[in-house]
Amino acid sequence: MKLEEEKVYGAFKQKFFHWFLSYDDYENFSNVITELLLLLKQELMIKQAAFFVFDPLNKSFYPEAITKSEESHSPFCHQILPDNIKAMVDDEQQTIQIHEDEKYITAQIFLRLSEELIGMLQLVYDRQLFISRRLLKKIKQDFSTLFRKFRMISQGLSDEKRYEQLHRFAAKIHSSMKIDDVLEEIINTLKQVYPSFTYYLLLSHDNQHHGHLPIKPLVFDESGENMAAMQAFLTGRIQFEDSISLRRSVLYAPIKGAQGVYGVIEIMAPYIMEFPKREINFISLLANTAGSALENAKLYEQSRRLVADLQLINETIHQLNANLRLQDAIEFMVKQIKQSFCADEVGFFWFEGRKRKLLPGSTPFFQSCKSKKYIEFVEKKMKTEKDIVFVGDAKIHASLSVPVYHSLMAAPMVQNGELKGVTIVLHREPYHFTFEMFKLLQSLIQHSTLAFTNAMLREELEKHVVTDYLTKLYTRRYLDEQIKTSMLHDEFGTFILVDIDNFKQVNDTYGHQIGDHVLVQVANIIRSNIRASDIGARWGGEELAVYLPKVSLAVGISIAHRLAEKVRKETHPPVTISCGISYWKKNRPEEAKDLFKRADEALYAAKRTGKNCIFVKDYVRQYKV
Template sequence: MEGQEEKLYRTFKEKFFDWFLTYDDYEDISQVMLNLLLLIKQELMVKEVSFFMFDPLKNVFFLEVTTAERERLINSTISYDVFKLENGAELPFKIRESSLGITIELLLRTTDELLGVLQVINDEKERFSEKFLLKIREDCMLLFEKMKNLSRGLSEEKKYERLHRFTAKIHASMKINDVLEEVIRTLQEIYPSFTFHLLLSHDNQNHDNLPIKMLAFEGDEENMAAMQAYVTGQIQIEEAIKPQRSIIYAPIKGVQGVYGVLEIIAPHIKMFSKNEINFISLLANTAGSALENAKLYEQSRRLIADLQLINETMHRLNTNLRFQDAIEFMVEQIQRSFGAEEVGFLLFDGQRKRVLQGSTPFFHSSESKSYIDFVVKRIQNEREIVFLGNVKIHSSSFIPAFRSLMAVPMVQSSVLKGIAIVLHREPYYFTFEMYKLLQSLIHHSTLVFTNAMLREELERLVVTDRLTNLYARHHLDEQITRSMEQDSYGSFILVDIDNFKTINDTYGHQVGDEVLIQVANIIKANIRESDIGARWGGEELAIYLPRASLTVGISVANRLVEKIRKQTNPRVTISCGVSYWKKNRTDSMIELFKRADEALYTAKKTGKNCVVVQDYHRRYKV
């Protein structure tokens, strides 16, 4: 080596050694290389120094760092082929002339990989000897490799510091959304130029600020690597030609399973090192563990809330509610707890089915028939569970289209008693957890409903005449007493079937009973729900009309006389005695009955098949 070059080389080495000892920021490899290039430019006294990285896919070197104006070299590349001889050997450097001067390109490589090309542009063609260039090349290869390894090591250290902070933070949170947000935030800090997606197997929450995509299980060939990562629980790496990029799919897994896949997209073809892959795997596993804990915590909270709901519901239902009140309460509870738009309860009575009072209005309309028939067929005939997220029953635009449907059978002692149906217009509105909770609610409440029905039936039997199904005499007395305490007026009608003994003697007592039933049915069909029809005794019946004037009482009596004469078979007639009471007069139930009895006696004596009224002071036929 010539004396001048040897002196230059020694100075060059000293400067590099001093720089290496004093430089302390090795994390950003590009910045480290730029500082090296500036030092080389200064010590070798050249115009420009640039470093080109190797792209194995294109087999070219692309510009990474330069001391020149980057805009001039932005699209510059160096083909690897210029360093290849016909026998396959590599040239250590190339020298060529250009408009800028003499361009020297030193090929830098280690045993395992190509580091890149160091490009030096000089004015003087014969300034550096081949021996000097080889020596510079050897030193640069060692230095660049050490810088790269040192930078990588420091970068790894900082990455694991971030991972430690990430682990502490996500394990302190019990919210799924917070865990997912921290995963993306940490990755963006470590790989600012990369793109990230969370591919989740199922997700029912809205994460507007997170890059979440659903993990498709079928028909998505472009997502095969992601599915492979999800199924096997192992990291998958994929390289795409168009667009040029490398993708890592890291499974987010906990102890109990895999919850999704973390998609990491590098904006160019990148060789991920073993350490980098291990780091990403560790981060994904840490996220999976925290996500699993958050899910378990949310599940436990949901379970506690579900148990509280069941407990509160059963406590309310067991307060001896009337059957209709219990149904109304359950409808309100389901609407509030599940966000349901329509809730209906069906009851089976032999082969008949009826919608219970208390169901939402939709189920009392004709539009609900197709939904009811669909559910009944699935449950009663096919014995299938009905939990549908995108059901299509109605095609008409005039009929509400409910896409989400849940239906639960009401079973008692292995007998299908009825069905609860829950609807919502939005598809996939209900979750399977909601369906399981609805099952529990209906299962626990069915016995309460059955008992309430039996209790009310027993009460009805106690206060009802067995033959006519009208109220019994004692219930009539109780209701009139309560009315005379609470109301201002009322009317009372005493009814007697004319010549009833002749019916029994002519047709027999069985036909006589049938006539009594016919008359009772006509009475029930012609009075209000609040009115009380009762069997007074034998062939005598009674009707009390609370808050009904005498005029109304007379009108009802006359209507019954006419309808019974026309609608009975064998044909019979009735006689009616009508009385009434007012609040401002001294009166009693006994006096009310006495006046009606006297009026009835007069009606029977004056030709029957008529109505007689007994006022407080006079009696007259109408």
């Protein structure tokens, strides 16, 4: 290197020293290099200086900092890629390459740190300006060291800023107890730290829709496309995936808490063949901090949900224990389940031996034939396979193909270890119910089964109290009470007193057991031929009675004729009946005993005139019909 070159280069280094002391924007590597190149251009009187960063993924260089040329036509040489980069790196003689044309000389100086090629310094100068290869080697040596130090300073400042962001991130998300806030803060921090990267949150189970956040469900793909993400989730360790064709590197960082892994952060970096260790450490800290905060938020929301679930169970059981009728209890439970789980259909079924009974109060869908495949599917799972029934999408089951409702969960009604019944809950959309909902439903049904059983036993006891043991018709006492109530609130009604003709002869001929059987047959005919609001009762001995509230006399006579005809045709041994009918209206006040007296008189007339006939006793006269 000539003396004049040494002086010029020494002046450059001296001015660089003064610049270095006054410059304070070292965080931005590109700005630092640009300032350095401007100083080099000025002191060495070159036309243009540029620095190109080496991209190991693409085996090429891209510009990091370029000084502008004073001329309108830039002397910048575009052809900067060597034919064989490996040979250039391995051969020290090829780390400085000189290209000449008629006007300019272009020196390409390839810079390395240890064995790593970091970039290329390109100097363009006039042919009249002589720069020796010795000076170029000196520049190569100094700038390699200088760039290494600049990079260390830049990285140190960048790390300091990022870790300050990480500290703020940790403080903010740990102060929040909402999962949505934690997820949003993760995305915001990634945007600040890696503005040029693409990233997603792959969550293991996220049932809410976050339209504004880059969130995807973490699901197993049989094609193996997301295998690295699944490995990160299963092992709890960072995984990598590099793609030369797509010119990118992908990092998968598990969002890990103390109790498990809740998802994966997917970070896609363009033009990077391998993530630096410092970046991996930072991303790992970010993901672990996020995992801890997400876990705390989930635990907090879970505790709130458990408190709400316990309140729901407590309120439900308190209401069910208020001596509700069975239908009222079922209707209350249906309302609670539909509100708590946003369910479309709720059905309660009780098993009586091999028979299945739909409890009153269930939604109407379970009375339709469309519900049959759901009921049979659940019953098979519970009774035969002894399995729980929680279906996310019913169409995947052959027996439920083309379903109306896709989401299904069923909770057994168990008492003393015995399966008493089942509750089926349906929703049209697939994967509507969560497993937490299923567990809450199980708890609700478990606590309510005893209340249902007690309601059924209480109603059964009430039924026995007001029901005749032999005929299963109501007792005369219950009939009296209901007629008195009807005479207070209704406008009119018809009373039919029924007597089995020649009943003593049946007993004498066939025996009392057959006589009882005949009595039961007649009672069954009465029960199957009157409305639910009508009252069939045993009056005494072989006499039965029917009260028809809000039924006219003409309709009452028609019903009596139908009963007489069916008894004559359907009893075995065949018997006939005689009927006495009485009628009341609101405009003629009277008591129940008057109604009974007139019917008894009409029945006496029917028996006296040959039996197997119907007599009516109105207010003033008696006639046969």
